[in-house]
Amino acid sequence: MQAADIMTRKVLTLSPDHSVKHAACLMLENHVSGLPVPDDNGNLVGILSEGDLLRRAELGPAAWRGTESRRVKDPDIFIKGHSWRVGDVMTPGVVTVAEDTSIDRIAAVMTAHDIKRVPVVRAGAIVGIVSRSDILQAIAAAVPEVTAAGDQSLRCAVLARLCSDVGLSKDAIDVTVEDGTVSLFGEVESEAKREAARVAAEAVSGVGCVTNKLRVGISSSLSERP
Template sequence: MKAKDIMTSRVISITPDHSVGDAARIMLANRISGLPVCDSEHRLVGMLTEGDLLQRAELSPSFWFGRDQPTAAPPTDDYVKRHSWRVSDVMSRHVVTVNETTPTDRIAAIMVANDVNRVPVMRGETVVGIVSRQDLLRAVASYAPDETATGDRALRRAILERLCEDVSLERELIDVAVTDGQAFLWGQVTDEAKREAAGAAAASVAGVKGVTNRLRVVAGELPSPMRLPVLIEATQQ
């Protein structure tokens, strides 16, 4: 799936001249936690999120009671972000964006790498949608395993394809046996991460009842195509 398949198309935005109070009320009224900030020509210039508002002076008792406790003076930039009423002074100007065709796995990686909860989806300079972490969770929740043909032979073919395509294992160095829906993985891989990924990939094929992972981790470069035990072929009869 891509951004256009999961994004929220109804984008609520504000201008840099909005007040912080108005922005907070818009978030509450629409049950959203972030707002794109667009200029008069509808170009994206920033993002205002709940995180930007958590350090506001309005949340501090000293804001109401005259700072009766001595504290060190905050840096000028921090003071402006805490006290200014204008969105332009409080918003985050560095905005991470994606386009409509960005794959969902790439979006998830971008969110993790940049520690953000949502990304605007751009078409040129225009915001056409928002993808949030909740949108990604919905995609995970709605995922259905691929439909495959029934029978052990069909399952074996599907698992082999999944291991080669999704986990990038060498076909000549692995094999799969399936008996009554129980899958057995054989062969060699370069590291434990690929071994675990292979087991998860095999288990995700519809119709597989269980997986016995007998792949061996071989450090360094794998040998050229190996010959697997005759037992594997025998289990396919």
């Protein structure tokens, strides 16, 4: 899935010349926590989020003055706290994605930048927006991978998942399957990897339950043993 498949196409926007009060009212009325800001030519120049409004003078002096070390001497803090214009308060240099950006890449971008929404642009103009709720909807609608029936097919699928997703070596582990019940044997280098192996096995379609008999040892593969 790509951005074009999950994005909201009808996007509410703000002008840089809109008032901060208008922006706050628009967010409340539409139950959104951030709005893109394009210029008169439709090019995205910033985004205004709830976080940008936490240092407003309307909230009192402690909100806009910042930390003791910065105080009122920082003109940027004063501007963000007192200006009525969205263009002065918004966050410029917005992180964006293209329409063909994959959903896993979008999730990675959100995580890396600790943001809740990503505008989707085409030639600099906004054509949609992807929020965390759009990501959640994609997860809820995900269809499990189809795995061929039979214990041997399940064993191959589980082994492949352990190697590709968890990075385990086939020399270090073994998998048995009986009537859909999977048992994991072998050695891994950490408790976290042991649990990751269980999760990966449980994610394979057709697996009934998983018995995790992996040991946590010094080496990560049998080939490393003396």
